[in-house]
Amino acid sequence: MVLWMIGLGLGDEGDISVKGLKAVQRSAYVYLEAYTSILPGLDRETLAAAYGVSEIIEADRELVESGCEEMLDRAKDNEVSFLVVGDPLCATTHTDLWLRARQKDIAVQVLHNASVMNAVASCGLQLYRFGETVSIPYWLDDWRPDSWYDKIMKNKKAGLHTLCLLDIKVKEQTVENLMRGRKIYEPPRFMTVKQALDQLCKVEEDRQEGVAPPDACCFGLARLGREDQVIRAGPVHKIAELDFGGPLHSLVICAEELHELEQEFVDFYA
Amino acid sequence: MVLWMIGLGLGDEGDISVKGLKAVQRSAYVYLEAYTSILPGLDRETLAAAYGVSEIIEADRELVESGCEEMLDRAKDNEVSFLVVGDPLCATTHTDLWLRARQKDIAVQVLHNASVMNAVASCGLQLYRFGETVSIPYWLDDWRPDSWYDKIMKNKKAGLHTLCLLDIKVKEQTVENLMRGRKIYEPPRFMTVKQALDQLCKVEEDRQEGVAPPDACCFGLARLGREDQVIRAGPVHKIAELDFGGPLHSLVICAEELHELEQEFVDFYA
Structure with a gap:
């Protein structure tokens, strides 16, 4: 189906775009990238409650550096959201993820947002x-x-x-x-x-x-x-x-x- | 009250943030900066309909370069939104506007968004x-x-x-x-x-x-x-x-x- 790479911006849970929020709510799985940056004071539970979704999965260093295989597999048949603080492509690890997803013929939609x-x-x-x-x-x-x-x-x-x-x-x-x-x-x-x-x-x-x-x-x-x-x-x-x-x-x-x-x-x- | 400087991002009407949309809907006056950049295919009427507000005022070159006095005056006693394609502070004219508003003791809230x-x-x-x-x-x-x-x-x-x-x-x-x-x-x-x-x-x-x-x-x-x-x-x-x-x-x-x-x-x- 599609991997949404969604920037959360820099502020709080209200800085996601209207389009991004809709994508999150439609997704079967929602991951939060949690090691290149953080939104201080905002954890997965708070975001899940604010966005009205039942669970947000933590994509920690191991998961991201090991290639997010599980997430990419799921994105083949589901809508999957990958949330990133700031802009979703500002870090090298994420441009790499984008490229590998495309090479596997997975559709990727990037929703940019503010970054530092x-x-x-x-x-x-x-x-x-x-x-x-x-x-x-x-x-x-x-x-x-x-x-x-x-x-x-x-x-x-x-x-x-x-x-x-x-x-x-x-x-x-x-x-x-x-x-x-x-x-x-x-x-x-x-x-x-x-x-x-x-x-x-x-x-x-x-x-x-x-x-x-x-x-x-x-x-x-x-x-x-x-x-x-x-x-x-x-x-x-x-x-x-x-x-x-x-x-x-x-x-x-x-x-x-x-x-x-x-x-x-x-x-x-x- | 407050001047909201709101970035619209680069895509379409859905790229405004959730927080930005709320500010627009609460504002007594909404201006769209319409000369340093555009969202092709998106005019004031389309945005007004998408955001659920009755009118969006065009802030054209004359208005912006002449200092947006009317807008700043209105922001003294009202919530006023100033919409900018991309990020609201990426262009010199807008950082200048921010500074003049602050020097007049007008509260300003900046909502960043993606820019090129x-x-x-x-x-x-x-x-x-x-x-x-x-x-x-x-x-x-x-x-x-x-x-x-x-x-x-x-x-x-x-x-x-x-x-x-x-x-x-x-x-x-x-x-x-x-x-x-x-x-x-x-x-x-x-x-x-x-x-x-x-x-x-x-x-x-x-x-x-x-x-x-x-x-x-x-x-x-x-x-x-x-x-x-x-x-x-x-x-x-x-x-x-x-x-x-x-x-x-x-x-x-x-x-x-x-x-x-x-x-x-x-x-x-x-």
Whole structure:
């Protein structure tokens, strides 16, 4: 029949589209992708109640990375909905899923929705002036990647802003539990603006290439697209001191030159 | 009271969010922004009927560029909805409107939705690998800007894809009608993939800098996010020969190196 890949947007259960809600209600099986992103405070039960369906199945990391075979099989003879926070194709795993479904001759309908990639326009920086998006991962004691620093630099040299997506650890296992095959998961962690800026400042201190001197202008963003979203602009050292509250957080490192309207937004959010 | 800025997404009347539809139905006045983008085939009457409201007011170029004063005044004491195709903050005019509303102490609620900036993920290229977005304007006899060529080049050198937004001319006046103050408008025009590639190839011929040699890989996209969307990938000279049908069209110039999954999509859409 058909696999619906439905974006839930960024806010709450009311951000699904009218068309998406109808598809969910018609579907024999409804899956919620639950590891690349989350809608904080919204679990499967709440969504199921809001959408008026009896059950939503969790598509966790294992299920998605192992290829969602069960879901694809079901979509051959049923309407099946696959719910994704944000836009359904913004993550690589989901474009991969789309392609495999099509290669199996399963009809796929994609219902796009807002993602952080366009909702970041809320901060007032012009969307077309963003360069490559970077992901800042949590550092480990012996693994401190900083290739994202070079990318921010490259964007800066080209006069572009950088959207930094901050790490999310959901359903992670300790090495020990992984080795022993124990399905015990660590509590979820979501990188904060402060943690991201701390890592950025450490790289800046080491390399001194001027990506983020203390007075460089940046935006801290929290819960973008939700009613309680928080946006603050200012120099790195000030933004790093602020408490942005619960997840999800993101960060924008501004280009050095700002357009007049962009500068007005920086002043507004200072 | 409140100004709702509501994204309609890219498809049809069913792509408004559940929350957005409720806001529209509660609003005393509903405006439709009708000059930076359109939902082909969807006019105010169709939307009003689908949303169950008695009237939708057209916010045309004059109204929006003159500052939407009437709308903002009304939002002081009423719930007012401002409908925008795609995401409500993706265009500069709308971030400007948001800021002026806030400066007048009017409460504003933004309901994000899909825009071409994230729906372009449909083509299978990774969204984080896009550089600066460019706009390709219609050339006039005596005005043939090509700064977008430099930007595509800059992205290419950085190993990034480029999304090219193609020109839209809605409610344009001839110079004569403009001078005489006659509100007579030209028929709307929407740049096609073919027209964009023709302009690109002319610049390439002149400048020979290698942004788009005939075998460079690109994607032509039409009606993205709609059920009748068309996506085709291939070398510039082939894509330029295809008829993509009705508006809106966009174009993606690929980075030289493609990831494995991206290459699979190019093959799929060839």
